Amino acid sequence: MWRRRKFGNKSQAGLEDLRAQRRERETTLRKARREQQLISKRLLRDLTDDEETLEENVQLPLSEQQVLQLVKDVHHGSADKIKSLITLRQSLRNKDVQLMFLRAEGSMRILIGLFTCQFANIQMEALRCLHELSNSSDPAVCKACLPATSYLLTYLSVSSSEFTELCLYTLGNLIVESEAARNQLLLQGIIPAFALCIQSPHMTVLEATGYALSQLLQAKEAPEKIVPVVLQSGLIQDILRLLFCSLEEGFGMMVEFAWCLHYIVSSQVNNILLISQGVLSKLMDLLIKFADVVTRTSIPGIELLICPIVRCLGNVLVEVDSLGNKIQIQDGRLLVALFVLMQQFQKEHAFMVKECLWTLNNLTADDPVVCSAVLHLHLMPVLLQLFSHSKDVIVLVITVLCNIADFGPAYCQRLQEKDILSSVTRLLGSEDVLVTIRCLDLLNIFFRYCPEAERDILVHCVLQVPEIHKDHPEVQQRLETIQHYCKPKIEDGNGGLLP
Helix, strand or coil, X not given: CXXXXXXXXXXXXXXXXXXXXXXXXXXXXXXXXXXXXXXXXXXXXXXXXXXXXXXXCCCCCCCHHHHHHHHXXXXXXXXXHHHHHHHHHHHCCCHHHHHHHHHCCCHHHHHHHHHCCCCXXXXXXXXXXXXXXXXXXXXXXXXXXXXXXXXXXXXXXXXXXXXXXXXXXXXXXXXXXXXXXXXHHHHHCXXXXXXHHCCCCCHHHHHHHHHHHHHHHCCCCHHHHHHHXXXXXXXXXXXXXXXXXXXXXXXXXXHHHHHHHHHHHHCCCCHHHHHHCCHHHHHHHXXXXXXXXXXXXXXXXXXXXXXXXXXXXXXXXXXXXXXXXXXXXXXXXXXXXXHHHHHHHCCCCCHHXXXXXXXHHHHHCCCHHHHHHHHHCCCHHHHHHHHHCCHHHHHHHHHHHHHHHCCCHHHHHHHHHCCHXXXXXXXXXXXXXXHHHHHHHHHHHHHHHCCCCCHHHHHHHHHHCCHHHXXXXXXXXXXXXXXXXXXXXXXXXXXXXXX
């Protein structure tokens, strides 16, 4: 990842190109997160072309002898120690040079010594060398950096935002290496250190804090060892506060903390506690806010911020019943917001439709008030439009319709008035057996509550089921149930019973 200096000789056009490259890289990273939890490393480098600082006769990568000489130069105080550190840092981008550096006697001790010296410019260059090493894909290289972690944590409290930011990204890279490394950082107090950093007025520091925290929260041992500590630290309220920042000023930071909240909620460590702390109402307010934003302006990548918020809400809703607080979510604005988001994203970001439908499914399950709102707020046409999407979307739409119909005759009647039956029967010819099964589920609910439903629709729906599905056990069971609700039995053209 690149950051912009406030000084340098680059043209404005060059800076814009590099900013665009950074946005593309971060967008790729965050897109991957929408499908799975993603642990990754980031490299923070200046946008200015620091290769200009290399002497013309220095060739990269360096030989082992040159690396040994650099170690001697930075240790014993060469004429220009900063230039030697810069050369070393640039050379450490090469994996072979990293290994040569580690083989040099006392190299890491020397580097950590420079990192902890009293000269700020030398400290910064030594930290940049550590950062390059932390980005290595070789576990041995990163393991060699672990003795620096206590100093990295200590220096998070310094006044330089640039220095703090680089410390955080270096820690974020080291977090992913091993459970032993994470245990060491937990014992050294990384959570309290994050709690301090999250109070920073600098957006770059806040974004780096969110990145490092998200790395920690994705660890396999997070539910047992990490999330409980985070819940006790008071970080949740700070995360919620930051999610209401200005999109123009803090977009990257908000994305990082939105994913942090998602990892905490999806761990299911203590979602009831989160609800009691107001997380549910805050999530609802955020979605209502973002739905309004996307109708008024176009913000590149905003779906990557909204996605974890929708997921958080869907996960939290699973716990709402146990608290008896359904009344909290019976807000028509939230329903409208979900439908607005589906309409806005269905063409360019279809994955968001599935996210919203999954949350809508949790909203409508066992809640007649929410189901009534879907019917009375004239939201049904949007759901019907989604029948042209992927099979996964179709299955989720029909599941929501089942939730509504299952509340009885009055709800089924309203769905019939909106021509749901004819839309669903047309889907019975789908090649996907799960779509067929869900359609039959909905029709079974209809005929259970509305035995007077038109018999020709019933016959049509049975005949529509593809032959390849009729031997499927779940399809057979549902067809038999439909025939049970129909008296007399449905007969085929030759007078026999339909299978």
